[in-house]
Amino acid sequence: MSSTNEQFISTRLRGLSHRIHRFFENSPNKKEFDSITGTHGWIIAFLSCKKDEDVFQKDVEKEFDITRATASKVIDSMEQKGLVRRERVAHDARLRKLVLTPEAESASELIEKDKIMLEETLVRGFSEEEKKLLGEFIMRMRSNLENKDKEE
Amino acid sequence: MSSTNEQFISTRLRGLSHRIHRFFENSPNKKEFDSITGTHGWIIAFLSCKKDEDVFQKDVEKEFDITRATASKVIDSMEQKGLVRRERVAHDARLRKLVLTPEAESASELIEKDKIMLEETLVRGFSEEEKKLLGEFIMRMRSNLENKDKEE
């Protein structure tokens, strides 16, 4: 059955994404925190490394390339679990600034470790040059799909 | 906010996967068939190109790198919609052979076109060499995660 070689890039990329998801979901440190799902972990790490800036939901959308509706719901669930707060800002009533709670803050260091372990595992054996090239490939594909979207 | 350049490969890959998903979900031909979702479309195309072989659920799992449970459920929904049948085979009572219904068959050609359009769009501007390299990168990442999984 081994059809792997004939597989389209798109199929392989989606499969790899599933695998990344499962890998992170089962990371040892993150597993300590029962209520923090994989997606929550990504978002906590993102907010944590942007501590000095204002981060809004739209920034989460862009960072993870998810839709507005998805971001809204995921952050709902994080808020319910006490991982994040939504704060209004003075200059624009549409925006909701996202702020990590102390609990999420305290988990963020371990989660960050999981994220780094995933990244190191993923590109193990890649030279710096290869990593750079890979990053460029991904950006090119991303932009290829984007332009096609806008064209129609 | 543009953190794109510092993003981990894993984050970018997941984002790209979301984008691929949305792109295919909105493909013009597939949209003609109301009840055929993106995932159904992938599976139909897969079964269609394997017409001469026996394809079981486990093969679908492997092709798309999804879990057993997911495959079971997706195929449930395809069966309910009359896109596929599960058939028993004589030599092994565990297996369920998957067979496309005439409806799915007749849709498969157009869906295949969508798939090809996606693929062409995705790697537009890539040389043959780059495509080959990209495919290898993906396989290496996949195997990196796999080995780590088994190690524990």
Add this chain to the structure above:
DNA sequence: TAATAAATGTTGCATATCTAACATTTAAGG
């Protein structure tokens, strides 16, 4: 051959994601 392990598939329950339609607020253009 009997006990155990491995392979395949299913079910229950939770989360993640999408589209479409909506509401609110701000920005732009006349």
Add this chain to the structure above:
DNA sequence: CCTTAAATGTTAGATATGCAACATTTATTA
């Protein structure tokens, strides 16, 4: 200033995905 467009966020309903636990069947091995 008023109208319209754009940006941001939410909600409803659907599909996709996962883990854990289970059931059945086949393969291994003692």
